[in-house]
Amino acid sequence: MNNARANILSKLHASIGDVDYEKLPQESSYAYASRSRQQQLAHFISQLESNHTQVIKTAASDIPTHISQQLKQRDISRLLYGKETHFSSLIEQVKDNDQQGNNSVQSSIDLVAYDFTIDGNKERLFNEMPASVTTSHSAIAATGTIVLWPTPQEPRTLSLVPPVHFVIVDAKQLFARFEQLINTQQWHNKLPTNIVLVSGPSKTADIQQTLAYGAHGPKELIVLLINSDEI
Amino acid sequence: MNNTTPASQTQPLEDESKYAASARNFRQNVARDLANDELRSNFRGAMDYLIDKRQSAFSDQDELETLRRQCQLIKQRCLVKLPLLLEQLEQQLTSNGIKVHWAETITQANEIIASIIESKQGKTVVKGKSMVSEETALNDHLEQRDIECLESDMGEYIVQLAHEHPSHIIMPAIHQNKRQVADLFAKNIEGFEHTTDVDALIQQGRKVLREKFCHADVGVSGVNFAVAQTGTLCLVENEGNGRMCTTVPDLHIAITGIEKVVESLNDVPPLLSLLTRSATGQAISTYFNMISHPRQTGEKDGPKEVHLVLLDNGRSQMYSDPELRQTLQCIRCGACMNHCPVYTRIGGHAYGTVYPGPIGKMVSPHMLGLEATTNLPTASSLCGACGEVCPVKIPIPKILLRLREESVKPVGDIPLIMKGQGSGRKPIEASVWKAWAAVHQSPTLYALSMWAVTRARAILPQKLGPWTQARTAPKVAAQTLHERVKLRNSQKQESGNE
Numbered sequence A: 001m002n003n004a005r006a007n008i009l010s011k012l013h014a015s016i017g018d019v020d021y022e023k024l025p026q027e028s029s030y031a032y033a034s035r036s037r038q039q040q041l042a043h044f045i046s047q048l049e050s051n052h053t054q055v056i057k058t059a060a061s062d063i064p065t066h067i068s069q070q071l072k073q074r075d076i077s078r079l080l081y082g083k084e085t086h087f088s089s090l091i092e093q094v095k096d097n098d099q100q101g102n103n104s105v106q107s108s109i110d111l112v113a114y115d116f117t118i119d120g121n122k123e124r125l126f127n128e129m130p131a132s133v134t135t136s137h138s139a140i141a142a143t144g145t146i147v148l149w150p151t152p153q154e155p156r157t158l159s160l161v162p163p164v165h166f167v168i169v170d171a172k173q174l175f176a177r178f179e180q181l182i183n184t185q186q187w188h189n190k191l192p193t194n195i196v197l198v199s200g201p202s203k204t205a206d207i208q209q210t211l212a213y214g215a216h217g218p219k220e221l222i223v224l225l226i227n228s229d230e231i
Numbered sequence B: 001m002n003n004t005t006p007a008s009q010t011q012p013l014e015d016e017s018k019y020a021a022s023a024r025n026f027r028q029n030v031a032r033d034l035a036n037d038e039l040r041s042n043f044r045g046a047m048d049y050l051i052d053k054r055q056s057a058f059s060d061q062d063e064l065e066t067l068r069r070q071c072q073l074i075k076q077r078c079l080v081k082l083p084l085l086l087e088q089l090e091q092q093l094t095s096n097g098i099k100v101h102w103a104e105t106i107t108q109a110n111e112i113i114a115s116i117i118e119s120k121q122g123k124t125v126v127k128g129k130s131m132v133s134e135e136t137a138l139n140d141h142l143e144q145r146d147i148e149c150l151e152s153d154m155g156e157y158i159v160q161l162a163h164e165h166p167s168h169i170i171m172p173a174i175h176q177n178k179r180q181v182a183d184l185f186a187k188n189i190e191g192f193e194h195t196t197d198v199d200a201l202i203q204q205g206r207k208v209l210r211e212k213f214c215h216a217d218v219g220v221s222g223v224n225f226a227v228a229q230t231g232t233l234c235l236v237e238n239e240g241n242g243r244m245c246t247t248v249p250d251l252h253i254a255i256t257g258i259e260k261v262v263e264s265l266n267d268v269p270p271l272l273s274l275l276t277r278s279a280t281g282q283a284i285s286t287y288f289n290m291i292s293h294p295r296q297t298g299e300k301d302g303p304k305e306v307h308l309v310l311l312d313n314g315r316s317q318m319y320s321d322p323e324l325r326q327t328l329q330c331i332r333c334g335a336c337m338n339h340c341p342v343y344t345r346i347g348g349h350a351y352g353t354v355y356p357g358p359i360g361k362m363v364s365p366h367m368l369g370l371e372a373t374t375n376l377p378t379a380s381s382l383c384g385a386c387g388e389v390c391p392v393k394i395p396i397p398k399i400l401l402r403l404r405e406e407s408v409k410p411v412g413d414i415p416l417i418m419k420g421q422g423s424g425r426k427p428i429e430a431s432v433w434k435a436w437a438a439v440h441q442s443p444t445l446y447a448l449s450m451w452a453v454t455r456a457r458a459i460l461p462q463k464l465g466p467w468t469q470a471r472t473a474p475k476v477a478a479q480t481l482h483e484r485v486k487l488r489n490s491q492k493q494e495s496g497n498e
Helices: A004-016 A037-050 A060-073 A093-101 A122-128 A178-184 B018-024 B026-034 B037-057 B061-080 B082-096 B106-119 B131-135 B138-144 B154-161 B178-188 B198-215 B241-247 B265-280 B315-319 B322-329 B341-346 B357-368 B385-389 B396-408 B427-441 B443-455 B465-469 B481-497
Strands: A054-057 A078-081 A110-113 A131-135 A138-140 A145-148 A164-170 A194-198 A220-226 B099-103 B124-127 B148-151 B218-221 B225-227 B232-237 B251-257 B287-291 B305-311
Touching (some): A004 B082, A004 B315, A037 A220, A060 A093, A060 A164, A178 B265, B026 B341, B061 B082, B061 B322, B082 B099, B106 B305, B124 B138, B124 B198, B124 B241, B131 B138, B138 B148, B154 B198, B178 B198, B198 B241, B218 B241, B225 B265, B232 B241, B232 B265, B241 B251, B315 B322, B315 B357, B341 B357, B357 B396, B427 B443, B443 B481
Parallel strands (some): A131 A164, A164 A220, B099 B305, B218 B251, B251 B305
Antiparallel strands (some): A138 A145, A145 A194, A194 B287, B232 B287
16 A cells, blocks of 8 residues: 555665674673562562552462451452452452451452453443452562563453552562563563553652652552562 | 745645644744743753652662663664564564554554544544654544544643643643643533642543543554564553553554664663653653553453554654764653753743754754754754763764754755755855855965954944843954964063063
């Protein structure tokens, strides 16, 4: 349909001519001081906290209790989650757990599985889901970053649309820096539909440089950090 | 539009960006904005804030300089390989299921985007922050075709409500303060309860925009890095509107300049680190979004179709010259404008262009032609701050000098590098410099002219145009240096003879 492609490429080729790529200057990266695993973890937590994120160190088995408590504090009674993940059976205890700790009233947490497609369910997703929980793929110490790797079980909008986002992070999956993560796991071999690096709740400083949270995505990010004692 | 419209009028020429006309009014724009005290104080405050933030993000000079050098070399390598990388990017994206389109001009780009949207019967578009779509004035084009296009970045949303364009590439609404934003919301948002509390203002915006995300047919976004190796589009943002635009609607169209391609995934981390730290002083942005496919079988959300539009619009012209090519290293962090004494004083709208500040002065002449932008490269004190903070070490002051030179080059007898080359050439100025050169090449003429000037000192004009608006005119000495030295030597000789 258009000659734009041919025109652009031929102009670029003509301008650059023949280049010997072997003769390009050597690129060297900065040698960052190595930190112990404990130092990395401490840095990871402090970065997240300074970015308005609540970090709860916990044993995996206590995850349901923490989620129930946090939901109750916020008066939230519904939680969206993904089925068939590494932690889904634990998350499914959130309901039971709440029933145990709340004997006067009937179960107040409505656990909703993200087992529908977004088509035709957008209204429900945007208006009826006050909180969600997801697992995470890995984490980056230097920047206080959590790597989300959405799957059919945990779709992209699960961590985006609900205003409160709980995320389970395994301290054993902590990497010092982004470049190390990419290289260790050979990301270039195969990338999924989407990867998101998350380093706090949604925010903006677009009005008079005043920081405000909850611009479009989650207003709150709550990290449930497991295995923090084991590294 | 009338083809005979002379360039000096404020109507854009046919097929020309609307910004060419406003760039021609640079001097008037400057006078207007310098007289606006509120605007100046908004910019001063914002720039001080951003300079401070950047400073605190780079505590280790050694790290900063190593990273700058590394990123300069990464971008230069990617530029040397640009045509190959673009082909590789296209191939990878295509095999990932993302459709690639090429546009030489803004008109082509707008046409491509509108046709994709119309082919899906799209009526409503939400847009994540994209300076390239500002470059093409996409909103205007879609509006003409009866497609609603809503900006969703908070700053862009404010700017759109005000019928303005961004005054800063990172913080689009930096020229407005919270009182002004509150007034704007009061005028435009139904049921708005008046407040100047920033949190409350943002929540108002959130409410309106979430409703739009939920129902939009199409999401449009920019791209920060396009990775050729993997066919991945990377987006840097804090608000989550970029994720919304690229995830919730059925159709996602990304638009970017051809210079945003990087070779491999390994090139991304150092560039990302310098980008966010240089821009806002953040170690990393809240979200870094890497998109490699449309929704795949079995997945429950994400757009069913993803398109990428690659735009030239003057970039291949920058590419044609080795010195000017460095302009394409830019990663759009905005640090040059934050540190620019001119930008801080005149603000982002005075330039009349999409990209303001030092980076705008370098790219706009290629996008709009030197004829429309001939004043822009001269709006610099050449203090060098921009070049010193540039994360990819673009020699900005040098390039501005080069553009000044291009704009006054004689037309005709030399190869054309730039559109509008030589359009700033004035016959009187050219002959003055010709005469100056002749005088300085001949000792006799030089001595004669110096003698004449020193003797005429009393009758030289005291008013020298803008120069003497705030200064006294320079006073020529009574004698030339040659004469004084000669006199001194002869006096010495006399006293030695006594």
